[in-house]
Amino acid sequence: MTMRKRSGAVLAGLAMAVTLLAVPAVATAADTPNPPADLKAFQKYFKDKFPKVKFEDFVNGPYSMDEGLYKQWKEKEEFPPYEFALDLGKELMAKPFKNGKTLADCFPNKGIGIRQDYPYFDTKQGKVITLELAVNQCLEANGEQPYSYVKDEMAAVTAYMAYTSRGKIFDVKIPDDPRALAAYENGKRYFYTRRGQLNFSCATCHVQSPGERIRAEVLAPALGILNAMPIYRSEWSGMGTISRRFTSCNSQVRSVPLKPQDEEYRDLEYYLSYVSNGLPISGPGARP
Amino acid sequence: MSRSISALAVTLLLGTFIVPAHAASTEADYKAAYAAAESANAEANKLRNQWTTAVSALAAAKKAAEEGDFDKATAEAKKSEQLSKAAIFQTNEQKENWKLIEIR
């Protein structure tokens, strides 16, 4: 290969081409989707990596990875910062719309104790329905303004619904429908795909480095990472939803975020919830 | 495997460009560079992996042009285009390679 002066990006391109040639074809055995096998391998990976952490404690994220953080968190839980959001959430669930119905009316059991049933694959709509999407679908169906997905009312309502479901176990199902399986696989692919100028995937931090630090933060393991959502995050000085975390993670690795509740995000939530099956809802949470 | 991926990471992160020295850029140079950058950004966006730094470089290019600094404007536009090309490369490369770090 003749070496000529080229711009760095083109050099990078050449390096990449050589790299690709060197990479063997990826194993085909795992190309047949097998979510139960994925789940088993996923949970085994984290249990092996953290043998001293009790299974149900994986939902506490960084607190189960760092003793000092754990003590501070336990103290704070006596008087948690998400209390205001809980009060607001309870209020909003019961507040009548212009047409007399309430948000609670859209959900089974008036929205109490059902957080662990989301997300689910809706075969009629042909897509993954997350709790946040369900809330806004309810508002729109009743002629009300939908909430912003990232904080405030959406966080308050999902916080209340999580709180009333504390202890209930995730049991996300993948129905016998090729679209559901495709959504699950899409979420899995998204989770492991590197993106942004920093070239991180979700797995880079939450599979390869849980318990370690990124700047000043202790990283949470991917196992059980959604169980405490939504969270009051000190960094945000306020509440944030799953939508907020997904979009901000994207911009943090310098990838332009998608729109909240875009297909990739809902599929990602579907995958992450499925592989955390067996773990209890612990939300709403408080994080650094 | 991880070594080649970190090589990619380092290269992308550095984003250093060996640009040969040249005469001052004209408005025409800027316009051409901006058009190329816009198109690369749009493709990266279509692939759902536009880089935030490519977006800000494009904005910086436009701003510099408005202020009449076509050297800076052209340089920023070219940077934006190269970042977007790297983003496109990353997306295509990851189409199969995401499986390399999948827990099996």
Add this chain to the structure above:
Amino acid sequence: MASTIRVRATSSGDSTEVQALIQHPMDSGYVKDAKGQLIPPHFIQQVVIEHDGKPVFIADWGPAVSKDPYLKFAFKGGKKGDDLKVSWTDNKGASDTLTAKIQ
């Protein structure tokens, strides 16, 4: 309208431990909004906690205290059933107060 103050006070032996969570934006005056405009300072200037009519805790706060401040302290005295009064005033002249029973 619900109070901005939440209090939990528990007495054990000859002292009482008090925790309070106060809902307040605590804007320092140094932060800009999305449009680039400075958000004006809006923060609690004083917190007074009284037991038996006497202040047992006074805090002079400023812009360095974060949003929705949480505070925790203990004082000698107080027993189960006693009243504990928590009040705050901010730089805009607003205030709130709450009386809770020590548990």
